[in-house]
Amino acid sequence: MTYILILITNFHSKYLFYMDVRYNVLQKRFSKTELYMPEKKIRVLIAKPGLDGHDRGAKVVARALRDAGMEVIYTGLRQTPEMIAEAALQEDVDAVGLSILSGAHMALVPRVIELLKANGQENVMVFVGGIIPETDVPPLIEAGVKAVYGPGTPTSRCVEDIQKAVLGEVVA
Amino acid sequence: MHLAEAVLSGNRLALARLLTQVENGTPEGVAALDFLFPFTGKAHLIGITGAPGTGKSSLVNQLARAFRHLKNGASERRVAVVAVDPSSPFTGGALLGDRVRMRDLAGDAGVFIRSMASRGALGGLARATASVVQVLDAAGYDVIMVETVGVGQSEVDIARLAYTTLVVEAPGLGDDIQASKAGILEIADILVVNKADQAGADNTERSLRAMLEMAYPSKGYRGHHGVRSGEEAAADMSQMPAWVPPVMRTVALDASGIEELAQAILQHGEYLRATGEWQRREYVRLKNELDDLLRAALMARWQSGVRDDDYRSVLEQLCARQISPYQAVARLLEFGIQAGGANDKL
Numbered sequence: 106m107t108y109i110l111i112l113i114t115n116f117h118s119k120y121l122f123y124m125d126v127r128y129n130v131l132q133k134r135f136s137k138t139e140l141y142m143p144e145k146k147i148r149v150l151i152a153k154p155g156l157d158g159h160d161r162g163a164k165v166v167a168r169a170l171r172d173a174g175m176e177v178i179y180t181g182l183r184q185t186p187e188m189i190a191e192a193a194l195q196e197d198v199d200a201v202g203l204s205i206l207s208g209a210h211m212a213l214v215p216r217v218i219e220l221l222k223a224n225g226q227e228n229v230m231v232f233v234g235g236i237i238p239e240t241d242v243p244p245l246i247e248a249g250v251k252a253v254y255g256p257g258t259p260t261s262r263c264v265e266d267i268q269k270a271v272l273g274e275v276v277a
Numbered sequence: 278m279h280l281a282e283a284v285l286s287g288n289r290l291a292l293a294r295l296l297t298q299v300e301n302g303t304p305e306g307v308a309a310l311d312f313l314f315p316f317t318g319k320a321h322l323i324g325i326t327g328a329p330g331t332g333k334s335s336l337v338n339q340l341a342r343a344f345r346h347l348k349n350g351a352s353e354r355r356v357a358v359v360a361v362d363p364s365s366p367f368t369g370g371a372l373l374g375d376r377v378r379m380r381d382l383a384g385d386a387g388v389f390i391r392s393m394a395s396r397g398a399l400g401g402l403a404r405a406t407a408s409v410v411q412v413l414d415a416a417g418y419d420v421i422m423v424e425t426v427g428v429g430q431s432e433v434d435i436a437r438l439a440y441t442t443l444v445v446e447a448p449g450l451g452d453d454i455q456a457s458k459a460g461i462l463e464i465a466d467i468l469v470v471n472k473a474d475q476a477g478a479d480n481t482e483r484s485l486r487a488m489l490e491m492a493y494p495s496k497g498y499r500g501h502h503g504v505r506s507g508e509e510a511a512a513d514m515s516q517m518p519a520w521v522p523p524v525m526r527t528v529a530l531d532a533s534g535i536e537e538l539a540q541a542i543l544q545h546g547e548y549l550r551a552t553g554e555w556q557r558r559e560y561v562r563l564k565n566e567l568d569d570l571l572r573a574a575l576m577a578r579w580q581s582g583v584r585d586d587d588y589r590s591v592l593e594q595l596c597a598r599q600i601s602p603y604q605a606v607a608r609l610l611e612f613g614i615q616a617g618g619a620n621d622k623l
Contacts, residue, residue: 144301146301148297175371178374178392179374184380184383188380188384191383
């Protein structure tokens with residue numbers, strides 16, 4: 106008798122578990138497709154300041170952020186700091202990624218940060234990718250850069266850093 | 278409300294932040310829309326649509342420059358651009374690349390460009406595009422260009438939003454049968470053959486003109502008598518009782534044909550105002566917006582009225598083929614109405 110009861114409870118809890126999984130799926134569908142739910146999306150500007158034409162890295166990062174569910178605005182090549190700050194303003198982005206391989210980062214990056222601040226966007230997270238000598242990283246961080254990503258950095262680290270900086274948590 | 282007030286006083290950061298609120302549908306964004314609505318209705322809304330890669334963004338770039346140079350009497354025109362690109366159906370992320378083609382507009386304080394992701398909407402725009410346009414209208418932009426995602430044959434939402442709709446074609450995208458199909462070409466107020474310096478542009482123009490001849494047979498349309506300049510065509514049209522979409526050739530990369538196209542757009546605006554069509558389009562636009570909002574609100578009310586358990590049990594009966602989809606809907610509506618009625622009494 107007890108044995109049967111255990112069996113029944115067992116079955117019951119399992120059944121409940123399955124119901125739960127299905128319920129979650131239903132819930133998701135129910136709210137996602139039926140009704141427009143307001144949602145906050147992380148918006149990131151990816152820009153290439155300066156004169157080098159190597160945009161593969163910028164495109165890889167842009168694609169990785171897109172695949173992490175972010176809305177990525179790509180500006181294209183040869184942008185001045187003024188153009189980047191203006192785009193960041195109009196697009197109301199949460200983060201700005203600068204890709205530089207020309208060696209001009211010490212001139213361009215602080216200027217972008219300065220302009221962002223002047224526009225009232227001091228809360229925007231700025232990160233830099235490209236070829237940045239190690240000795241230049243501390244002064245860039247000092248200037249307000251949140252992170253510098255060299256060659257070989259896993260894109261997931263970039264994604265996690267942005268999520269942490271913007272949302273305060275990493276979204277799996 | 279301070280964001281909305283700052284927008285009216287011309288603060289660009291406030292405008293950008295409010296656009297985000299409106300795009301995300303936050304309560305603050307909705308309240309700001311209520312506040313700003315009386316200030317809307319002045320801008321000329323221009324839609325730019327067409328297949329991917331036909332040069333919509335480059336064309337918008339050139340048109341914005343042209344509108345900045347074409348003075349409206351003594352005052353200059355302020356131009357806003359809303360560029361929509363698709364969201365991924367899998368991750369919800371998006372790569373918004375329209376700004377890449379609009380770099381000529383950087384540094385001009387009279388131009389405001391905003392990229393939007395479609396966020397799952399399928400008509401070529403995002404759900405919040407109409408609201409975003411309203412905010413830009415209230416902010417005092419005289420010309421607002423809305424660039425749709427690259428569309429196929431039937432994403433025609435833009436025609437409900439814009440006063441003047443441009444459909445952009447490029448050489449090599451199909452023959453005259455494509456041109457005769459229903460959908461995207463029907464919504465054009467102006468047809469643009471971009472990349473007109475490339476091989477096949479004549480064929481594209483010819484099939485578009487042939488399509489127009491069938492659509493407007495009684496108007497004595499004489500498109501087959503050789504190639505006419507866009508300006509000539511537009512001038513011709515303005516004397517006609519009905520607007521026949523002119524076919525204009527442009528090369529967005531070197532700006533040829535752009536001045537004429539901008540003039541034709543302004544002429545279309547004048548035509549709409551002179552014939553009362555402007556008010557009619559505004560009526561249709563606001564009616565559509567009202568209907569959409571009503572649908573969403575009714576859905577939300579029903580959803581708050583129906584219990585998850587009831588929805589689930591009906592869905593399971595449906596999956597077990599005990600009831601039909603129509604019966605399931607009838608049953609769910611009863612739940613919603615009963616509960617909704619009870620809520621109303623409270």
